[in-house]
Amino acid sequence: MPTHKLKYRLILGITLLAFMIRGLHAQENISSQVFATVVLQPMMYLNVEPNLEIEFGILEINQDLYHVTKQPEDVIFSIESTTNWNLSVSTEQAFFVGEKNPDHKIPVEFVGYTIEDLGTNWDNGSFSNILNISKDTILELSPERTQVLTNGRRNNMGDADMNSFIIHWKLLFESNALRMRNYSQYFMEDERFKVNVQLTLSETLCGTCN
Numbered sequence: 001m002p003t004h005k006l007k008y009r010l011i012l013g014i015t016l017l018a019f020m021i022r023g024l025h026a027q028e029n030i031s032s033q034v035f036a037t038v039v040l041q042p043m044m045y046l047n048v049e050p051n052l053e054i055e056f057g058i059l060e061i062n063q064d065l066y067h068v069t070k071q072p073e074d075v076i077f078s079i080e081s082t083t084n085w086n087l088s089v090s091t092e093q094a095f096f097v098g099e100k101n102p103d104h105k106i107p108v109e110f111v112g113y114t115i116e117d118l119g120t121n122w123d124n125g126s127f128s129n130i131l132n133i134s135k136d137t138i139l140e141l142s143p144e145r146t147q148v149l150t151n152g153r154r155n156n157m158g159d160a161d162m163n164s165f166i167i168h169w170k171l172l173f174e175s176n177a178l179r180m181r182n183y184s185q186y187f188m189e190d191e192r193f194k195v196n197v198q199l200t201l202s203e204t205l206c207g208t209c210n
Helices: 003-036 177-186
Strands: 044-047 052-062 065-070 075-081 085-091 095-098 105-107 111-117 130-132 146-151 164-171 190-203
Touching: 044 190, 052 164, 065 190, 075 085, 075 190, 105 177, 111 130
Parallel strands: none
Antiparallel strands: 044 075, 052 065, 052 190, 075 164, 085 146, 085 190, 095 105, 095 190, 111 164, 130 146
16 A cells, blocks of 8 residues: 555544544533533422311300310421422311311301411511511411411521421400301300311512512
């Protein structure tokens, strides 16, 4: 074979080898970039029993005179979140149902609630970490979702020590005679009533938007 053809093939082979090495190197870089790319998703955890049930008991001791035999128990819960969050409260049914007789029913609006902040994230109005709608007023239970907690101007993300709460339930007729007359038609001589409550945790999409 002529020397110039041998040199040409040798140069061509070296050139092709160089392109192959660069191609492999480029693929390695691409692979490294792909494996190094991580999409971070927000994480939110609601630390409470999933089936939250409220129960109370009422006994009629005289005409239009009733005694509460069982108060609904407070509920302690906490939230762990890497993003700002909202918490809504709703009931699964529109009525409390009698334990002894399911035909005995009381509208869920009979019970109200407030949520007390036990954590280090402040819930002192719009310019704090948490905007707590129930802080200065008692909210009525409803089958419709009621947004109770959301972030204020500051972030409300954090761990369970930062976002710890307790729900206080209140029978609304106890401090209002008019409500007492409105609800007395539903009371039985001696009955316990139950309803399931849902706490819905969701991400605040607008960030610090209050």
